[in-house]
Amino acid sequence: MSYQKEQEVAELAVQRAAILTKKVFHEKAKGTLSKNDSSPVTIGDFGAQALIIAAIKSNFPNDEVVGEEEASSLREDTNLRDQIWELVKGTSLSDSKAEDILGGPIASMYAMLDAIDAGNSAGGAKGRIWALDPIDGTKGFLRGGQYAVCLALMVDGDVKVGVLGCPNLPVDDSVALTADSGVDQTDEEGKGVLFSAVFGQGATSRPLTSVGMGERKAIQMKSVSDLSQATFCESLEAGHSSHSDQSAIASKLGVTKPSVRMDSQAKYGSIARGAGDIYLRLPTSATYREKIWDHAAGDLIVREAGGEVTDSLGRRLDFSKGRILAENKGVVAAPAAIHSHVLSVVKEVMEAKK
Ligand SMILES: Nc1ncnc2c1ncn2[C@@H]1O[C@H](COP(=O)(O)O)[C@@H](OP(=O)(O)O)[C@H]1O
Numbered sequence: 001m002s003y004q005k006e007q008e009v010a011e012l013a014v015q016r017a018a019i020l021t022k023k024v025f026h027e028k029a030k031g032t033l034s035k036n037d038s039s040p041v042t043i044g045d046f047g048a049q050a051l052i053i054a055a056i057k058s059n060f061p062n063d064e065v066v067g068e069e070e071a072s073s074l075r076e077d078t079n080l081r082d083q084i085w086e087l088v089k090g091t092s093l094s095d096s097k098a099e100d101i102l103g104g105p106i107a108s109m110y111a112m113l114d115a116i117d118a119g120n121s122a123g124g125a126k127g128r129i130w131a132l133d134p135i136d137g138t139k140g141f142l143r144g145g146q147y148a149v150c151l152a153l154m155v156d157g158d159v160k161v162g163v164l165g166c167p168n169l170p171v172d173d174s175v176a177l178t179a180d181s182g183v184d185q186t187d188e189e190g191k192g193v194l195f196s197a198v199f200g201q202g203a204t205s206r207p208l209t210s211v212g213m214g215e216r217k218a219i220q221m222k223s224v225s226d227l228s229q230a231t232f233c234e235s236l237e238a239g240h241s242s243h244s245d246q247s248a249i250a251s252k253l254g255v256t257k258p259s260v261r262m263d264s265q266a267k268y269g270s271i272a273r274g275a276g277d278i279y280l281r282l283p284t285s286a287t288y289r290e291k292i293w294d295h296a297a298g299d300l301i302v303r304e305a306g307g308e309v310t311d312s313l314g315r316r317l318d319f320s321k322g323r324i325l326a327e328n329k330g331v332v333a334a335p336a337a338i339h340s341h342v343l344s345v346v347k348e349v350m351e352a353k354k
């Protein structure tokens, strides 16, 4: 399967949803968002999920979707619902042919609520299931840092298509990450990149604004010959991964640069294009299980760019277990050539803690 149509729909849908999230952010910044003070994340999340699921359902009506949100609270809260509908109604691509590919605008507010609710798949090992995170990196979105609109298609539990829209990352793949890449990037001119991969066909990037027009550009992870010069990424939120374990691992690896702390799957995209090298996500609790929508697209994009992605015990991320990664703990992503070395150090550090 080439998954050409799926990739095209996913890219355009993510682009349209990303435009909506940007609009919400700017309305919030101008103070015109809401008289009743609904959270911009709530509005952006629901709106983006509606646009993306509507596009999936109009092209692939039998596919299922695992989406982060569901609309029951919206059906009660008419004010919030109207606010989201205004925004969804007003968000279309400037390219009308591309908009047609997505199935055009959503017909009514009730169709919007139904689209949101169609993200209720239980996931699993059979059939075609999309994993959707309309705004990944909630905290980053709110602080004007990094966030991502994330969409992946799984077929019988394997990720076949992955798309990440990162509105606040630089377009240029050659811009190396720095310690402050994760914060306060909003409103700088010319930002926004879309990463995309199809299983077996490599990973690409292009400006988020040129989706549907420009060519995709192949991306590759950087080869790391000297770990002392390597850049590693981690969550900005200390609650989402163990900064102390990650720092112990980095120093054992001989990494000398400070970590790049960044919200969302923008981390996967950044290492896939060689702007950084390694992504470490060591669990902070024994019971938390990662959500499939937080990893599916990034996992494929990194692997298609020449990387390897496992959990902290060296197991491939298993997306066939439902809405969560029930059989995995944490994430270790690195170029294939050094992944086993990185993993051995991860295991050493985790063993030493016991
Ligand atoms: N205790 C925890 N450990 C790991 N991930 C967590 C977590 N609590 C929440 N998360 C997830 O971490 C995601 C953000 O990842 P990151 O830290 O890389 O930006 C959140 O996605 P949302 O922002 O979509 O809610 C959320 O699903």
Ligand SMILES: [Mg+2]
Residues within 6 Å of the ligand: 133, 135, 136, 137, 293, 294
């Ligand atoms: Mg998320």
